Amino acid sequence: MNIPTALPTLVTIPTETLETILPYLNQGDLYHCVLTCREWNRTLIPYLWRTLSVCSSARASRFGEDALRALKMNGSLIRELHLGHRLLYERCLPWEPVDSNLWVGEALINKRGSLVNLTRLHTLELKSFHHFVYGFFHARVTALVRQNPSIQCFKISRKMDASALMQLVIQYMPNLEDLEIDTVFRGDVKELLENLPEKVRTVKLRTVEHLTSPATSGPDDTKAMARKVRSHHALESLTLSGLLSGREEDVLVKFLESCSPKLKIFDGMGCFWCTGNKAVAKALSSIGFVWTVLRWNEHPYNIADEDVAKVIANKSWTVIEVFAKKLRYMAVQALVENCDNLTVLNVMEHGYTAFTGAHMQTILSRAKNLKSLQVHWLRGTLKISTEDILMSEWATTSLEHIDFKIDVPRVHGQIADKDDLAEEIQSSRDIQRQLLRRLGQQKNLKRLMIGGKITGTRSRHLKHQRNCLEFTLEAGLDELKDLKKLELLDIHHMDHRAGVPELEWMVKNWPRLSHIRGILDCLYPPGDKVQVWMETRRPSWR
Numbered sequence: 001m002n003i004p005t006a007l008p009t010l011v012t013i014p015t016e017t018l019e020t021i022l023p024y025l026n027q028g029d030l031y032h033c034v035l036t037c038r039e040w041n042r043t044l045i046p047y048l049w050r051t052l053s054v055c056s057s058a059r060a061s062r063f064g065e066d067a068l069r070a071l072k073m074n075g076s077l078i079r080e081l082h083l084g085h086r087l088l089y090e091r092c093l094p095w096e097p098v099d100s101n102l103w104v105g106e107a108l109i110n111k112r113g114s115l116v117n118l119t120r121l122h123t124l125e126l127k128s129f130h131h132f133v134y135g136f137f138h139a140r141v142t143a144l145v146r147q148n149p150s151i152q153c154f155k156i157s158r159k160m161d162a163s164a165l166m167q168l169v170i171q172y173m174p175n176l177e178d179l180e181i182d183t184v185f186r187g188d189v190k191e192l193l194e195n196l197p198e199k200v201r202t203v204k205l206r207t208v209e210h211l212t213s214p215a216t217s218g219p220d221d222t223k224a225m226a227r228k229v230r231s232h233h234a235l236e237s238l239t240l241s242g243l244l245s246g247r248e249e250d251v252l253v254k255f256l257e258s259c260s261p262k263l264k265i266f267d268g269m270g271c272f273w274c275t276g277n278k279a280v281a282k283a284l285s286s287i288g289f290v291w292t293v294l295r296w297n298e299h300p301y302n303i304a305d306e307d308v309a310k311v312i313a314n315k316s317w318t319v320i321e322v323f324a325k326k327l328r329y330m331a332v333q334a335l336v337e338n339c340d341n342l343t344v345l346n347v348m349e350h351g352y353t354a355f356t357g358a359h360m361q362t363i364l365s366r367a368k369n370l371k372s373l374q375v376h377w378l379r380g381t382l383k384i385s386t387e388d389i390l391m392s393e394w395a396t397t398s399l400e401h402i403d404f405k406i407d408v409p410r411v412h413g414q415i416a417d418k419d420d421l422a423e424e425i426q427s428s429r430d431i432q433r434q435l436l437r438r439l440g441q442q443k444n445l446k447r448l449m450i451g452g453k454i455t456g457t458r459s460r461h462l463k464h465q466r467n468c469l470e471f472t473l474e475a476g477l478d479e480l481k482d483l484k485k486l487e488l489l490d491i492h493h494m495d496h497r498a499g500v501p502e503l504e505w506m507v508k509n510w511p512r513l514s515h516i517r518g519i520l521d522c523l524y525p526p527g528d529k530v531q532v533w534m535e536t537r538r539p540s541w542r
Contacts, residue, residue: 078118084127092118093140094147121148128157128183138164145172155180162187170195180204187211189244193255194229201236208242210251229258237265249279256283263287267295275311293319296326309334319344324377325351332359342367350377357384360404364394372401376452383407389435399442403449407467408432410495432469433476440479449490451518464493464523471496473505486510492518499526500533516541
C-alpha cells in the first residue's frame, strides 16, 4: 500500500466513514497509515490502537519496527494486547529495575531503556509459541498486569507457575470479567475459584490438576478454615476440565454456594465427574441451576459404559457434545431414549463406537427442537446410509447446522452417462433427489456440511468420498431451493459433479451464501469454465 505523504482532504472525512474502511486493511497497512503524518495520526489513532496483535513470525518481521515506533507514540491508547511472537513479548512486557520497588511514573523501564506505557488495557492475551522469552517471564507479566488494573479479559496459553498465575488473577485484576487459562494449571483449584474477583462472568480452565496448597492443608489450619469466600454473583459460565483428585465436593461446594442464579453453564470433564455427587448437586440446586449442557470436549479418561449411560440418562440435557469412542452400547441406548429435549448433538471424532446412522435417524425422528446435528466421523458399518435418512419422517424442521456424510449408491467413473449404465444412473439420481428433498425441508438451515475426508478400509491415507451426492441439477439440487438462509456449503473431498449451471443456480436461489468449500476439491478436476467462473464471479467462494 503506497500512501502519499500529504492528503489534507483526509482530515475532513467523518470518523464513521473511516471506520467502515479500516477493517479492510491489514495490520501492516494500518501501521503505515499511523506513521504517514500527524494529521492522519490524530484521525486514525482512536480507532486503530484499540488492538495491538502481531502473532506470526512473517508479520512480525515485516511490520515489527513500524509497530514498535507506533507503540512508543500510542501505547497509552491500546485497549487490547494479544502477544504471540518473541518481538512483541520482549517489547511489551516491562523489565523490572534492579530494585523491584523502584517505579518510574506509571511505567517501568525496559531492557533497552525506553518507556513501555501500557496502562489502559482491557484485554490481555498471552499466546503460546516456541521462542524463549528472555528475562524473568513471571515477573514481567506481573509488572504489566499491575500497570493495568482495568483488565477485564485475560487469556493465557503459555506455561506459567501456578502460584504466580493465581496471584495475578486474585490480587491484581480487580475488574476481571472473563478468564481463560488455556494451559495446564497444577495448583490449588479450590483457592483459585473461591478467590476469583467478584465481577467475573466467564471462567474456562482447560486442564486442571488439583494440588492442595501447603498453607491450606491439614485439619488444624484455623486460618484457612476461617477464610471468607468471595461472592461470585456475576458468574454465568464455568468450564472446568481435568482432575480434581476425587475432591470434587471439597473444591466446588463452597464456591458454587457463592454463585447466583446467573450461573447457566457448568461443563467440562471436571464437571462431568460431579454429576453424581449429591453435595455438588445440592449446591447447584440451591441457586436454581439445572444441568442442561453436557460437553465432553477434551480427550476422555477411562470411564465405564455404565457410568456414561447414567450421566446421559438425565432427561434435562439440551446440549450433548461427546467423543464417539465414549458412546458404547449402554451409553447409546441412554442417548436415544433421552434425546427428546436436545437442541444440539455433536458426536466428535472417530473411534470404536456403538453409535450408528440408524441411531442418528431415531434421534431425528424424536428430537423436535434439534437445531444442530454433527456426526461427521461415522464410517464403515456405522455410516449413515440412504435408508437411515429416508426410513421415517424427521420430527424437527428447526435444523440450522448439519454436518454428516451420507452413503449414496453411485455409478463410478469419470463419464457417468454411458448408455449401458443409464438405468443405474437414473436410479441413483432418483434416490439423491429424495435425500435432497428431505434436506430441503429444513428451511432454517444455515450450514450444510456433507463433505469431508474419509479413511480407506485398508489404508490410513485420506481418500475422496465416492458414494456421495452428485450435487447436480439432474440429481435434485433444485430440491434445496427453499434454503434461503444458507450461508455455508461444504462438499469438499467428494466425487461431486457440480459445475457452472449449479453455481449459477446457487447464486440465484441462495442469497445469503457466503462461502463454498470444495467446488475445486473434487475427485476429478473441474473444467476451465468452473475455475474461470469462480475467479470472476465469486473469488471469495474458493
